[in-house]
Amino acid sequence: MSTEQSRRTPPTLEEVAAAAGVSRSTVSRVVNGSSRVSPEVLASVTAAIDDLRYIPNRAARSLANRQTMAIALVVPEETTRFFGDPYFASIVHGITRVLEPSDYVLTLQLASPSGPSEKTVRYLLGGNVDGALVVSHHSGDEFLSRLSNSMPVVFGGRPLGNQRDRYFVDVDNVAAAAMGTRYLIDLGRTRIASISGAPDMPAGIDRADGWLRSMKEAGLATDLLAHGDFSMASGARCMRELLDRAPDLDAVFVASDLMAAGAVSVLRERRRTIPADVAVVGFDDSPAATSGEVELTTVHQPSVEMGEAMAHMLLGLLRGEEQERVNIMQTRMVVRASA
Amino acid sequence: MSTEQSRRTPPTLEEVAAAAGVSRSTVSRVVNGSSRVSPEVLASVTAAIDDLRYIPNRAARSLANRQTMAIALVVPEETTRFFGDPYFASIVHGITRVLEPSDYVLTLQLASPSGPSEKTVRYLLGGNVDGALVVSHHSGDEFLSRLSNSMPVVFGGRPLGNQRDRYFVDVDNVAAAAMGTRYLIDLGRTRIASISGAPDMPAGIDRADGWLRSMKEAGLATDLLAHGDFSMASGARCMRELLDRAPDLDAVFVASDLMAAGAVSVLRERRRTIPADVAVVGFDDSPAATSGEVELTTVHQPSVEMGEAMAHMLLGLLRGEEQERVNIMQTRMVVRASA
DNA sequence: TTGTAGGCGTTATCAG
DNA sequence: CTGATAACGCCTACAA
Numbered sequence: 001m002s003t004e005q006s007r008r009t010p011p012t013l014e015e016v017a018a019a020a021g022v023s024r025s026t027v028s029r030v031v032n033g034s035s036r037v038s039p040e041v042l043a044s045v046t047a048a049i050d051d052l053r054y055i056p057n058r059a060a061r062s063l064a065n066r067q068t069m070a071i072a073l074v075v076p077e078e079t080t081r082f083f084g085d086p087y088f089a090s091i092v093h094g095i096t097r098v099l100e101p102s103d104y105v106l107t108l109q110l111a112s113p114s115g116p117s118e119k120t121v122r123y124l125l126g127g128n129v130d131g132a133l134v135v136s137h138h139s140g141d142e143f144l145s146r147l148s149n150s151m152p153v154v155f156g157g158r159p160l161g162n163q164r165d166r167y168f169v170d171v172d173n174v175a176a177a178a179m180g181t182r183y184l185i186d187l188g189r190t191r192i193a194s195i196s197g198a199p200d201m202p203a204g205i206d207r208a209d210g211w212l213r214s215m216k217e218a219g220l221a222t223d224l225l226a227h228g229d230f231s232m233a234s235g236a237r238c239m240r241e242l243l244d245r246a247p248d249l250d251a252v253f254v255a256s257d258l259m260a261a262g263a264v265s266v267l268r269e270r271r272r273t274i275p276a277d278v279a280v281v282g283f284d285d286s287p288a289a290t291s292g293e294v295e296l297t298t299v300h301q302p303s304v305e306m307g308e309a310m311a312h313m314l315l316g317l318l319r320g321e322e323q324e325r326v327n328i329m330q331t332r333m334v335v336r337a338s339a
Numbered sequence: 340m341s342t343e344q345s346r347r348t349p350p351t352l353e354e355v356a357a358a359a360g361v362s363r364s365t366v367s368r369v370v371n372g373s374s375r376v377s378p379e380v381l382a383s384v385t386a387a388i389d390d391l392r393y394i395p396n397r398a399a400r401s402l403a404n405r406q407t408m409a410i411a412l413v414v415p416e417e418t419t420r421f422f423g424d425p426y427f428a429s430i431v432h433g434i435t436r437v438l439e440p441s442d443y444v445l446t447l448q449l450a451s452p453s454g455p456s457e458k459t460v461r462y463l464l465g466g467n468v469d470g471a472l473v474v475s476h477h478s479g480d481e482f483l484s485r486l487s488n489s490m491p492v493v494f495g496g497r498p499l500g501n502q503r504d505r506y507f508v509d510v511d512n513v514a515a516a517a518m519g520t521r522y523l524i525d526l527g528r529t530r531i532a533s534i535s536g537a538p539d540m541p542a543g544i545d546r547a548d549g550w551l552r553s554m555k556e557a558g559l560a561t562d563l564l565a566h567g568d569f570s571m572a573s574g575a576r577c578m579r580e581l582l583d584r585a586p587d588l589d590a591v592f593v594a595s596d597l598m599a600a601g602a603v604s605v606l607r608e609r610r611r612t613i614p615a616d617v618a619v620v621g622f623d624d625s626p627a628a629t630s631g632e633v634e635l636t637t638v639h640q641p642s643v644e645m646g647e648a649m650a651h652m653l654l655g656l657l658r659g660e661e662q663e664r665v666n667i668m669q670t671r672m673v674v675r676a677s678a
Numbered sequence: 679t680t681g682t683a684g685g686c687g688t689t690a691t692c693a694g
Numbered sequence: 695c696t697g698a699t700a701a702c703g704c705c706t707a708c709a710a
Contacts, residue, residue, distance in 0.1 A: 012686095026695085055464050058398075058466065083427065084425070086422065106447055107446040127394075364705080367706085402705095403685080
């Protein structure tokens with residue numbers, strides 16, 4: 001028996017037409033579900049299609065009607081971070097959930113935080129996708145902002161820079177972080193530190209601002225701020241730094257659950273009991289909040305729903321419908337064991 | 340100022356040709372780097388290309404030369420598992436690393452373990468990709484196996500079912516698991532349990548076999564086997580079950596680090612010290628091995644390199660080169676704190 | 679070295 | 695309701 005694999009060229013519209021004894025146009029109508037076709041013709045064409053296992057060629061279709069039926073998922077992050085943070089998993093989950101029943105497919109574009117590669121740019125601009133979903137956005141890549149000039153784009157999280165004409169779904173990070181911090185204040189804590197996220201991302205900046213706001217309102221010292229980058233390792237590093245600087249701290253507001261997990265392990269390593277000695281509040285309410293050593297009290301943001309909202313927004317745009325440019329979703333405290 | 344975004348149709352070969360005062364063929368030659376073109380013409384064409392910001396239309400190109408320059412990454416897993424297990428992150432990391440400098444783009448197809456959706460099938464068979472990379476494979480989806488009849492396909496992990504003509508990269512899971520188990524035996528442990536992976540996946544089956552083999556060779560009882568599914572939750576569940584059944588167990592070989600992390604948290608919850616009371620050996624040596632409560636001693640498999648190997652194999656196939664059908668990579672013990 | 683012409687598989691516009 | 699007949703943007707013999 002031969003190990004060669006026979007690969008025949010797939011059947012075309014033309015062949016189906018011949019088999020069914022009609023014209024290409026008619027087959028095309030059937031394939032695209034046009035109502036204007038007689039029952040018997042429809043039957044014979046359908047039979048021919050099944051028979052030949054005909055599947056329309058996308059390239060040809062795209063060329064003819066200028067639609068690719070593909071959506072780009074642009075991720076301006078290193079692979080490790082993208083896969084390492086459950087927050088992204090939730091977003092993507094939401095996106096795929098709404099795209100699944102649609103006719104669109106998702107293509108993955110892993111870019112780097114500093115900006116997409118030449119190849120990615122060409123891909124995005126080369127008419128390969130009808131629209132794009134950008135999850136996470138760092139300052140410094142103007143390209144993604146300009147991308148909106150070429151096709152509908154929806155951002156996950158407020159994009160940096162010029163925001164008019166930008167579509168995005170987000171939460172009110174300042175208010176949410178202020179809420180998380182206030183929770184600690186209401187607990188009676190007074191030496192409250194914070195570990196912030198990447199300083200080149202809106203979520204990083206805004207959550208730090210929220211902490212600052214609540215601290216000031218309560219008349220508490222705002223010296224204990226350490227800058228992380230949303231990774232677990234950075235959470236651990238910042239916690240060490242803060243503990244060294246202020247052994248007396250009694251609480252910490254952390255801008256992501258993943259960083260909080262890192263912080264928690266350092267706290268335990270340093271023999272602080274949680275929450276008695278140090279109370280910890282995280283952010284996201286991602287799986288990372290409940291899979292660590294201590295169940296995290298955290299600020300919940302509806303990540304899956306945010307992914308769904310992004311996809312819905314883009315689908316609407318693709319249908320040519322008017323859309324609200326901004327969708328700010330609700331957050332809430334989820335109280336568990338860490339505070 | 341209008342909020343409408345002006346989207347002009349992108350320039351075509353034709354327009355570039357007009358701008359440069361040559362024919363379409365000549366521009367095509369320049370774009371595709373043909374040597375047969377005079378320096379001055381090349382210069383003017385290049386100028387026109389830059390000038391108009393010309394980017395070739397992929398659909399048209401695909402239609403003309405029957406190549407899409409796209410590769411499908413097929414993931415027969417639920418989104419949560421795909422994103423939840425760092426093992427996949429490493430594989431994808433390796434894949435993207437070698438595809439990055441190539442001309443191919445990656446499209447993501449999240450299927451379900453029981454088989455891809457109608458849409459995914461049509462996508463894969465509709466001439467949208469030149470080849471496919473399948474990471475993880477469950478029994479029950481014959482489609483993926485048949486996919487090899489339509490295009491080059493490389494599997495991550497030995498595919499189930501008929502394997503001739505199948506290309507894949509893997510490790511020797513039986514031998515690797517036997518090694519991990521033997522390590523525990525050599526430590527002097529005698530009541531060694533095992534938590535296996537999904538029973539419908541080769542990796543799940545083979546690693547259980549490896550444990551069995553070493554146990555039998557050592558003349559130890561093989562009654563302590565619990566069936567997990569590679570998730571952390573299942574690791575915890577199995578550990579509880581095993582502990583209930585055999586409170587005297589003194590070691591456990593777990594088929595993945597993520598499950599081992601789940602097992603570890605249960606062991607600590609039950610006041611077993613690790614490794615004194617119970618030694619734990621994991622599998623993968625993924626980030627999950629070092630990000631938990633206890634640094635895991637584990638069987639290392641070169642996940643990133645496996646991803647790279649998969650991509651290289653597929654690229655070779657796409658170039659029409661002969662390839663070894665099977666690439667079995669090396670594993671080794673990595674000793675840390677858990678055993 | 680360069681241009682001409684035909685074709686890739688579909689859709690869309692018109693007649694009939 | 696159905697069938698020609700042009701596009702769609704690019705590649706590739708083939709001819710000049």
